[in-house]
Amino acid sequence: MTKLLIAQLRDHWKQGLAIVLLLTCGIATLIMSMTTMRSLEASRDRYYSKYNFAHLWAPLVRAPEELLGRIAQISGVQRVSAKVEKHVLLDFPEMLEPASARLVSLDTDPHLDINGLYLRKGRLPVVAQQTEVVVSELFAEEHRLKLGDLIPANLQGKRQDLLVVGIGLSPDSIYVVQPGMLLPNNRLYGMLWAPREKLAAAFNMEGAFNQLTVRLSSDANPEYVKKQIDSILEPYGSIGAYDRQEQESHARVRDELRELRTMAFLSPAIFLSVSAFLVHMVFSRMVSQQSEQIATLRAFGYSPYEIGLHYVRVVLVWVAMGVTLGIGGGLWLAAWLSEIYRMFFRFPEMVVIRFGWEWMLAVSLGVLVALLGALSGLLRAIRLPPAVAMRSGGMQSAPQKGFTQLPLFGFLRPLGRMVMMRMVGNPWQTFFSILGMGLGVSLLILSSFMEKTVEYVLDHQFARSQRQDLQLSFYDPRSQECLDEVKQWPGVRRVEAYRVVAIRMRNGFKSDRLAILGLEPDSELFRVLDDRDLPIPFPEYSGLTITGKLAEKLGLRVGQKVMIDLLEGQNRSIQIEVSRIYPNYTGPAAFIPKTMLHELMQEGPQISGLFLSIDASQRQAVYRLIKQTPAIAGVTDKDAALANFRELISKSTGWMRLINAIFATLITVGVAYNSALITFHQRARDLATMRVLGYRQSEINQVLLLELFWTMLLAIPVGVPLGYLLAYGLVSAMDSESHRFPFFVHHQTVVYAIVVMMAATSACAWMVLRMTKRLDLISVLKVRE
Known part of the structure; x- marks a missing residue:
């Protein structure tokens, strides 16, 4: 049986x-995602x-340090720390903005x-005549800052x-994002740490935090502690205590790990399902082709167990190669x-x-998927009676007579009728061939x-x-005169x-802490769009x-309050x-007319920031004035943010999209080639007979080619809806607190998938057509009596 195993592996190597390759894609994706996720979590x-x-x-406006003793005595509090935090503008000489x-x-x-604070380089700052700082690592790398440089x-x-x-790191700033931005921009926003005494003196916070x-x-009990802290800090401008789930850096890392977990489940599940298919x-x-040989072995005394074990060994050889390549590729990708x-x-x-239960999971899934895929064939091989060895090759099953009487059938040429009758x-064979190519399109x-x-x-x-073009934010709310200036x-x-006002929104037992944005009634620079991409107006008292x-x-x-x-x-x-209620692709947000927000706050016209549209030729002059204005705490350049977004997406997902496209193309080629090969083997007797007949x-x-063409054509309406379904599943699975993606499949994507599938099928058809020229007519037409 060992020689037979080697012979079958050689004959069916394609x-x-x-x-x-399919098993390699699935296992590699699984190992990559799970290994990276576990490494990041650890x-x-x-x-x-x-x-x-x-x-x-617990952020607040200003509170005396004497309150720390009261807070430390709250039941459940282990340690408290009071800090001074401020947003500041930096003026790098090499930067315009x-x-x-x-x-x-x-x-x-x-x-x-x-x-x-963890120090990657240098030392901790000390109180000296000049303010010393530690710079966050990514910010320092982007600006090529060295020890001794001045900012x-x-x-x-x-x-x-x-x-x-x-140059250092802090656990609360693993993921540093400028307020209001989707992704980090390490060129325009970073973290700095300085001695408490220097910051207190600079921002008039001596003895306060x-x-x-x-x-x-x-x-x-975190909820109890938060309530106690809020009751103590409420008179000092506290916007409410919050836990890790609402902390920006932790939430972003959590969402990234959640997406990795989705990738670790969804992509391998798809690849391995296609592998099983x-x-x-x-x-x-294979079993259909070798039924006579199997029956002959049964007649010579081989048991069903030995026959089944032989085919299981064939499966395990393929699994061993796929799992080995998949683990190696997955570790490299991780x-x-x-x-x-x-x-x-x-x-x-x-x-x-690098070594863990993921390996055992990969091996187990590879074996399970392959055995499930081969199960029906294995059962047929085990149950095949020895008498089959005495049968001659029979006729292919023919369609019902009613099919040949359809009007469409009469318009087909003889060769077309032959193809349609066989399909x-x-x-079932036609169905699986169509489904296989359709899966290629969907992937x-x-x-x-x-x-x-x-x-x-x-x-x-x-x-x-x-x-x-620009968004300015102030340290504190300003009067309307700032707008006129x-x-x-x-x-x-x-x-x-x-x-902008910090709020807590409550509906029953559900609540969320966020900022509500008050907009002008005729806002043109910052527009909230409805589900038809039309701007939502904000007249007074519009809710x-x-x-x-x-x-x-x-x-x-x-309509609900x-x-x-x-x-x-x-x-x-x-x-x-x-x-x-409107659709959006960032985190939770709320908007209200600006005048209505003033009434709720019981204040006069106040401004938290400004949206600016500027002349591009005067950008440098505007930036110069921004740097000279003490009230401005931060500025966001939309063009710079967009360029940064595109760069990060290109660097972070460009190669990943390429790898996924390669995996999907390999799967499409594999399915198309096997469909073409199976069609050739099933038609070998008919094709040889046609050659003998002239x-x-x-x-x-x-x-x-006609049969492959019809299979490919019928696979398109199967694969496209299935691709939409898979895309919808991925979008739903990636929905997180910080962002969500719309379900949007561009028509160019569908055209691309169809063209690649057609190209793969054409290439596979060309390889199979070469085999028709080498048909051994005598061996193919030989019938045992």
Whole structure:
């Protein structure tokens, strides 16, 4: 049986190669995703534990340090830390636009502090005449900062040169994103750490703090602790304590790991399912071809167990090759994917997990998938009676007589009738061939639709919704005079003000902490678009407009009233009716007319920031004025944000899309080639008979090509809807708190999938047609009597 095993592996090496490639794709994707996910989780958890990642945060305006004693006595509180945090503008000489950073105070021993600082290079800053800082690693790399460099900064209207003495990381800033942005921009936004005394003096915060971080004991009740902290800090402008689930960096890392977990399940499941399908096709044909040999072996005394074990060994050889290649390729891809993630977040050390239960899972899934695919063929081989060896080759099954009487059948040429009769006469084989090619089309759609989806989101966000050139944010709310002043700047075409207030939105037991944005009634630069991409107006008293994501999270619908706790000013609680729900592709958000927000806050016209449309030729002059304005805490350049977004997407997903496209193409080629090969083997007797009867080689080729053409044509309406279904499943699975993608499949994606499938089928047909020229007519037509 060993010699027979070697002979069968040699005779079916092409089909085996296709199966091995499919198994390799599925196993490699599984190992890549699971290994990377476990490595990132282990690195994050070790970092959190070693550097005392906080459990709770409480931002506020200003509170005396004497309150720390009261907070430390709350049941469940293990440790508290008070910090000074401010956003500052930075003026790098080589940059036209200003950068910004979050400046955070350091305590006496930052290593033991909550959210402790890890130094990659240099030393900790000390209190000296010149303000010394530690710079976040990604920001330093982007600006090529070295120890001893100076960073010009605007601290409360005073220009200071910050001396770089270290480059480091903090567990609360693994993923650093500028407020309001989708992705990090390490060129325009970073983190800086400086001594507490220097920041307190610069921002008039001596003996006070504006950020509280808390570590909890293992038996603490987080909700109870948050309520106690809120009651203490409410008079000092607290916007409410929140836990890790709402912390920006942790939430982003959590969502990335969630997407990796989705990838670890969805992609391998698809690839391995197609592998099982292909094994089924190959084994069914193999057993059908070798039925006489199997029956002869049974007649010579081989047991069904020995016959079945032989074919199981064939499967296991293919599985062994596929799993080995898949594990090796998956580990290589995992190392590459880890480097991709380094563009977004960093850890002090990356815990590399290369050996674990993923290997056992990969081997088990490979064996299980292959055996399930081969099951029907194995059962047929085991149950085949010895008497089959005495049968001669029979006629192919023919379709019902009614089919030949259809009007369409009469329009076909004789060769076309022959092809259609065979396809209808073998419905199951035809069905599986169509389904196989359809799966190839669907996988090509799945692997390539996201590129156009991202382009759609970019166009929606940066072209149709956010039409401003610059967005300015102030340290504190300003009066209307600030708007009039900016209007006089050279090159400013249009200015629109907005007001931002921190709120907690409640509906029953469900709640969410977010910022509500008050917009002008005639806002043209920042537009909220409905489901038809039309701008939503904001006339006075038009009610609350929320995102679909927020509505889902809180269980809200249009016309329903929701409770809003204002976390600024007098901390009032009010009920507002939800007037509109609109789709969006970022996190939860809420909008309201600006005048209505002023009334809710019981304040006069106040401005949190401005949207600017400027003349491109005056951009440098506008930037110069921004850098000279002490009230401005941050600036966002839409064009720079869009360019950064495209660059990050290109670097992070470009190669991944290419790998997925290669995997999908390999699967399509494998399925198409096996379908063509099976068609050839099943038609070998008919084709040889036609040659003996005098048909030309071109006519024989035409029969084979017609069958492949009809199979391919019928596969398109099967594969396209299936591709849409898979794309919808992927979009739904990737829906997270921080972002969501629309279900959008561009027609170019469908055309691309069909063209690739047609090209793969044509190439496979060409290879099979070469085999028809080498048909051994005598051996093919030989019939045992």
